[in-house]
Amino acid sequence: xNQDIYVVIEHLRGQVAxxxxxxxxxxxxxxxxxxxxxxxxxxxxxxxxxxxDPSAGSGQYLAADKVLYLDxxxxxxxxxxxxxxxxxxxxxKDQPRAVLFGSTSIGTDLASTLSIKLGFPMxxxxxxxSADGKFISQICGGKIMAEGALPGPTALVTMVPGGxxxxxxxxxxxxxxxxxxxxxxxxxxxxxxxxxxxxxxDVDIAKESVLVSVGRGIQNQDNIVLAEELAxxxxxxxxxxxxxxxxxxxxxxxxxxxxxKHVKPKIxxxxxxxxxxxxxxxxxxxxxxIAINTDPxxxxxxxxxxxxxxxxxxxxxxxxxxxKAAKGS
Amino acid sequence: MNxxxxxxxxxxxxxxxxxDTSGVALDTAWLRLIINxxxxxxxxxxxxxxxxxxxxxxxxxxxxxxxxxxxxxxSAKGADRLIKxxxxxxxxxxxxxxxxxxxxxxxxxxxxxLTGVQANNDLDGSVGPLLAGCMEMPYIGxxxxxxxxxxxxxxxxxYPGGLIAxxxxxxxxxxxxxxxxxxxxxxxxxxxxxxxxxxTIEERIAPxxxxxxxxxxxxxxxxEAGQRATMLTGSPDExxxxxxxxxxxxxxx
Numbered sequence: 001x002n003q004d005i006y007v008v009i010e011h012l013r014g015q016v017a018x019x020x021x022x023x024x025x026x027x028x029x030x031x032x033x034x035x036x037x038x039x040x041x042x043x044x045x046x047x048x049x050x051x052x053d054p055s056a057g058s059g060q061y062l063a064a065d066k067v068l069y070l071d072x073x074x075x076x077x078x079x080x081x082x083x084x085x086x087x088x089x090x091x092x093k094d095q096p097r098a099v100l101f102g103s104t105s106i107g108t109d110l111a112s113t114l115s116i117k118l119g120f121p122m123x124x125x126x127x128x129x130s131a132d133g134k135f136i137s138q139i140c141g142g143k144i145m146a147e148g149a150l151p152g153p154t155a156l157v158t159m160v161p162g163g164x165x166x167x168x169x170x171x172x173x174x175x176x177x178x179x180x181x182x183x184x185x186x187x188x189x190x191x192x193x194x195x196x197x198x199x200x201x202d203v204d205i206a207k208e209s210v211l212v213s214v215g216r217g218i219q220n221q222d223n224i225v226l227a228e229e230l231a232x233x234x235x236x237x238x239x240x241x242x243x244x245x246x247x248x249x250x251x252x253x254x255x256x257x258x259x260x261k262h263v264k265p266k267i268x269x270x271x272x273x274x275x276x277x278x279x280x281x282x283x284x285x286x287x288x289x290i291a292i293n294t295d296p297x298x299x300x301x302x303x304x305x306x307x308x309x310x311x312x313x314x315x316x317x318x319x320x321x322x323x324k325a326a327k328g329s
Numbered sequence: 330m331n332x333x334x335x336x337x338x339x340x341x342x343x344x345x346x347x348x349d350t351s352g353v354a355l356d357t358a359w360l361r362l363i364i365n366x367x368x369x370x371x372x373x374x375x376x377x378x379x380x381x382x383x384x385x386x387x388x389x390x391x392x393x394x395x396x397x398x399x400x401x402x403x404s405a406k407g408a409d410r411l412i413k414x415x416x417x418x419x420x421x422x423x424x425x426x427x428x429x430x431x432x433x434x435x436x437x438x439x440x441x442x443l444t445g446v447q448a449n450n451d452l453d454g455s456v457g458p459l460l461a462g463c464m465e466m467p468y469i470g471x472x473x474x475x476x477x478x479x480x481x482x483x484x485x486x487x488y489p490g491g492l493i494a495x496x497x498x499x500x501x502x503x504x505x506x507x508x509x510x511x512x513x514x515x516x517x518x519x520x521x522x523x524x525x526x527x528x529t530i531e532e533r534i535a536p537x538x539x540x541x542x543x544x545x546x547x548x549x550x551x552x553e554a555g556q557r558a559t560m561l562t563g564s565p566d567e568x569x570x571x572x573x574x575x576x577x578x579x580x581x582x
Contacts, residue, residue, distance in 0.1 A: 012488055081467050105471040105488050112454030115542050116462025122454045123544045140449050141342045147548040189467040189499040198491030234581055246508045259487040299552055307558030308568045319569040326573050326582045
């Protein structure tokens with residue numbers, strides 16, 4: 001057992017995911033109080049470049065004290081079964097103080113199962129660590145925070161973005177890389193068949209400068225036209241949060257959020273969007289967020305620059321008319 | 330094919346949430362519990378699979394307030410068997426819930442287990458991958474499409490930016506559903522009432538609810554604003570006028 005903080009690096013098709021740098025920054029904070037090293041765990045195939053091989057010259061390296069690299073053809077792309085086997089052996093052998101995973105499509109496939117398998121405690125949706133080593137997690141769509149001591153002996157933690165800047169998890173110096181042996185990977189039950197590229201869609205919402213974005217509060221498909229009229233008046237386009245896309249009211253290409261697009265418009269006008277963490281992480285690079293919501297406790301008001309606690313149905317048509325009038329004058 | 334769907338009830342976030350006097354948990358006195366929305370998608374996906382390829386759909390939920398409504402609604406949508414697990418679920422975490430579900434999975438021996446990829450009150454992992462640990466079954470989450478043939482399932486797993494990975498998984502397996510292939514179907518209240526008369530809910534007794542593996546919460550609190558939004562007040566006309574002013578300032582109007 002040791003005091004090191006292990007960070008399971010997430011990468012997808014040759015790119016290190018931003019959450020990996022966020023976790024490295026969090027791990028650095030945590031290690032200051034605990035005294036251990038920050039250790040990046042990298043699983044892949046011919047992926048030394050991601051670990052910080054100077055010959056790959058990727059510029060930004062993982063801000064870790066060292067990198068443990070595990071290479072195997074089966075690990076080239078993420079699959080839960082193979083990753084679990086490799087990590088299970090490694091964590092059981094080393095027993096670090098904590099292992100950080102992304103609260104993502106990759107990390108959540110791993111952490112819970114390993115918690116049961118290894119008998120190590122688990123914490124979800126952690127956004128930051130306090131100086132004395134406590135975790136702070138977000139639940140209930142970002143409305144409620146829960147704080148507690150990092151459980152032991154080895155805590156498995158999934159992390160959400162928002163608590164740390166990714167730049168703090170990057171370094172200009174290449175960390176030391178140690179390649180370690182991969183256990184035998186046979187009788188695997190999960191295999192990657194291939195990737196399906198994102199729908200290109202009619203517009204690229206990531207490039208638009210005005211987004212009128214609708215959430216659950218829009219209530220039904222017939223009301224989308226209200227947002228479309230406003231967007232048209234403003235010279236922007238309509239996007240939406242997950243519930244709106246899942247209902248089929250807008251095309252998948254219009255999804256703003258964790259599994260959709262990250263956007264950075266000049267104006268992000270959120271109509272009836274509560275601002276759950278999965279949505280919030282995708283809009284933080286907007287210049288000006290304006291939120292319209294009837295719920296004063298909606299977390300969107302905590303990240304918006306301007307807000308109004310008003311029913312969008314009382315407002316939108318009037319607003320569209322006023323925008324048109326102002327443009328006409 | 331034998332499809333098992335695991336359902337959890339969670340706080341309705343539309344309602345005001347308050348912390349109880351202990352300071353470490355939500356005040357349940359005023360809490361309205363509803364079906365976890367991702368579990369609702371899991372039910373829809375299970376019923377779609379049954380409609381396409383036959384089989385039975387069994388929906389399982391812990392016996393807490395609101396469970397009958399959730400189960401009879403599932404039966405109105407097309408679920409064949411309903412099971413509630415009886416036990417003292419107050420203050421119980423997902424580790425305990427997954428262990429309770431695992432007893433039912435061992436009994437029913439399903440080919441496929443579907444559950445929501447996450448729930449809004451998850452603090453110690455999610456039910457699906459925890460159950461995978463208990464059962465030593467494979468798990469894949471963030472799923473928005475499922476097909477089954479020859480003892481295998483092909484799934485669509487979501488990654489950021491709209492990228493999808495197609496994966497093959499050997500059955501039996503557990504899938505964490507992000508979204509069903511179509512929105513969860515609507516059923517009329519009258520049909521749910523009819524199910525209350527004609528369907529039965531089977532009961533199973535939970536073994537000891539073992540919460541080992543979850544964290545201890547020292548403090549729970551409402552999220553505080555870093556810098557709360559400047560609130561625009563007044564009539565709809567006045568708010569609209571203020572917004573137009575902001576749009577002008579930003580050079581959009």
